Amino acid sequence: MMRSLRSRLMSISAATVWWLIGICAVCITVAAEWATLPVSVYPGDEWLRDRYIVAHTSDAPETRITMVDIDETSLAAIGPWPWPRARIADLIEHLVGTYGVRGVALDLFFSEPADAEGDMRLAMLAQHGPVVMAQVFDYDHAPLRIGKLMGGEAAIPLSLAARASGYIGNHAGLSSAKSVGNIGFVPDADGVLRHLPPQTLFEGRVYPTLSRALFDCCAIARGSSALSQAGMSGAKVNKSGFVRVPYRHSLSAFTIIKASDILHLTAPAEFLKGKLVILGSSSLNLSDRVSTPLSPSTSGFLVHTSALSDLLDTQEGIAPQAWQGRWLALLFSIAVAMVAMYTFPRLSALSNIAILAGASVIWVMCAYVIHPHDDFFAPTGPLLSNLFLLTIAVPYGWQVSQGKSQRLLGTLQQYVAKAVVDELLRSDLKDPLAPRQLHVTTLIADMEAYTSHVASLPVQDAARLTRDFLECLTGPVLAMGGTLDKYTGDGLVAFWGAPLPVDNHADLALDAGIQIMMNLRSFNMQRKRAGLSPIRARIGVESGIAMAGDFGTSFRSIYTAVGDSVNVASRLEDVARDFPYDIIIGQGTVTCATRHQFKFLGERILKGREHPSKLFTLELNQ
Structure with missing residues (x-):
């Protein structure tokens, strides 16, 4: 129990x-998914996203934006950096006046004044033209106050904005610019730039990022208070006030024109007229290179161009749905x-x-x-x-x-041979001990006149005789792959065909019966030499359908077989007392066996049955 x-x-x-x-x-x-932990806690998360970004990146041309690049070729052709402010003003005037771009955002800032005429021209362009100047916010708690902070709006309560600790602005001569955008950023812990602050909170005012400022300044459709409009909006902002940069286009998808071609007026006009332009630099000398999911060394203004492209996609309703x-x-x-x-x-x-x-x-x-x-x-x-x-x-x-x-x-080792156990463990049966209906052959053996044999023996000798007799019975049963059901005091019940079905179960049972008789012959020869009377075993064998399995209770487990064929085997063992043959076999076993010869003994009505049963024994060639 x-x-x-x-x-x-x-x-x-x-x-x-x-x-x-x-x-x-x-x-x-x-x-x-929901824990408010830093991104760096899940490094594999960003690694997998980076792979997705690269796989999703499109080479389809982005025709709404043009990038003007102060590259190595331009620096070689025009002169080393820094260029005079007048040259920067020429570049912007050509873009706005000659080429008719819709707006220009500078991924450059000018914290100190330079040539007065050039600074004045830049100031006029920033005040009256479709030009967005740049300034940089710092988010590392450094109390920077360099240059003049420009633009911004009064902060809306509970607005999601990145909190800045300092800034680097343009010099005071450019403070009249009507549009200013932030180009500051914070890379992730692994140094990769994946996020930008769409708006930055500093001393009670919020400031847009460069792409947002250009969108608000020069996009075709404008909304009121553009900081809460399309694209990189509050719906995509995390609790730190940053958004994921949507790198949906590869660098080859953007039109890139050299700054020297603009200054020399050799740039193709169709790539500039009516376009939004971001002016930046891919030159290593200007150190405007960042690591992104697309490349470990990417031009910084590609980041702002990608953000601007997302704003335009959202405005046109072609951005991916949430x-x-x-x-x-x-x-x-x-x-x-x-x-x-x-x-x-x-x-x-x-x-x-x-x-x-x-x-x-x-x-x-x-x-x-x-x-x-x-x-x-x-x-x-x-x-x-x-x-x-x-x-x-x-x-x-x-x-x-x-x-x-x-x-x-x-459990099984109590009932069956080791070879059967091994085969059973290799099988795919879910529960080998569960009761199942199987075709089995049952062998029941008993010692004839057991009481008279042990009546006059001491207890130790009676126990030894019983044990020796049962060993004569048990060895052949297990050797022939049989399942030992139980001992019946002076005998046993065994069956073949369960728990593993076997095709030749009848022949195996008969082989075991023959071996039992041979064992008893040797056993009786030993008894004869000791002056003891021989022992006879009665054996009944029958084949048929039986229910085999663990029929135990909450008190004890027991693996056995029950069915009519099992009852017939028991009756055959009992009726063997009336024949000179030790093994009495039923019609079911005779039908199933393929390797043995049988002798018909006649018919008899067995106990508990209405009709006569045919009885057989083995025809042994000896």
């Missing part, structure tokens, strides 16, 4: 553990956990590893589709859950499986 109770408790405990493992796996996804990636990740994790809780207790460790690997591959593909639609979901969330299942559930499932195998082994 205690063993059964422990077994039930272990079963309940195992089921509870499986559910706890599944719940923990889902909780890992929840934590990965999806609830976090909830999709959670639903996927729940589905995998439910499948795992079903398969882990039932399938092998290798099969479960394959299931987790397949689920991980499917999720990686799903996350690839989701990623452009949700900036906040963690692609690695379900992968972390799968990793947890791999490291916790798989070993636990293996341990439970090993425990079941050991219990099965211990």
Whole structure:
């Protein structure tokens, strides 16, 4: 009873553990998706997103924006940096006047005055033309106050904005500029620039990023208070006031014109007229290079160009629609956990590893589709859950499986030969001991006149005789792959065909019967030499359908076979007392056997049966 109770408790405990493992796996996804932790906590998350960004990047031409590059060729042709302010003014005047661009944003700032005429021309262009000047905010708590801070609007309460600690502005001579954008940024912990602050809060005022300022200044459709309008808006801003830069275009998708071609008026007009222009530099001498998901060394003004492209996409309604990636990740994790809780207790460790690997591959593909639609979901969330299942559930499932195998082994070794146990453990039967209807052959053997043999013997001698007799019976049963059902005091019950079905169960049982008779012949020769009377065994053998399995109760487990053929075998063993033959065989065994010859003994109505049964014995060639 205690063993059964422990077994039930272990079963309940195992089921509870499986559910706890599944719940923990889902909780890992929840934590990965909703926990307010730094991005650096999930380095694999950003690595996977970077791979997705590269795979999604399009080479389709971005025709609304042109990049004017102060590159190495321009510096060689026009002169080294820094250029006179008058030359910068010439460049802007050519873009706005000669080429008719819609607006120009400078990814450059001028913290100190230079040539007075050039500074005055720049100031006039910034005040009256479609020109956006740049200034830099610092977010590293450095109390910088360089140059003149320009622009900004009064902060709206609870507005999501990145908080700056200092700035580097243009010199006071350019303070009349009507549009100013921030070009400051904060790279992630690994040095890669993935986020920008769409608006920056400093001393009670908010300032737009450069792309936003150009969009507000010069885009075709303008809205009121543009800081809350399309693209990089509050819907995409994280709690730190930063948004993910949408690198949806490769560098080759943008039109890039050399600054020297503008100054020499040799640039193709069709690439400039009506376009939004960002003026920057890819020159290594100007050190405007950043690491991005697209490249470890990217021109800084490509970042602002990508942000501007997203604003225009959103304005035109062609930006990716927002999806609830976090909830999709959670639903996927729940589905995998439910499948795992079903398969882990039932399938092998290798099969479960394959299931987790397949689920991980499917999720990686799903996350690839989701990623452009949700900036906040963690692609690695379900992968972390799968990793947890791999490291916790798989070993636990293996341990439970090993425990079941050991219990099965211990139980079966009481009944069947080691070879049968080994074959049974290699089989794919879910529960080999569960009752099943099988075609079996039953052998029942008993010692004739047992009472008279042991009546006058001391207890020790009676026990020795019983043990020696049972060894004569048991050895052949196990040697022929039989299942030992039970000992009946001075005999045994065995059957073939369960728990593993075998085609030649009748022949194996008859082989065992013959070997029993041979064992008894040797045993009786020893008794004769000792002056003792011989021992006779009566054996009944019958084949047919029986229900075989563990029919134990809460008090004791027992593997046995029940059915009409088993009852007939018992009657045949009993009727053997009336024949000079030790083995009496039923019609079912005669029909199933293929390797033995039989002698017909006649018909007899067996106890408890209405119709006569045909009786046979073995026709031995000896």
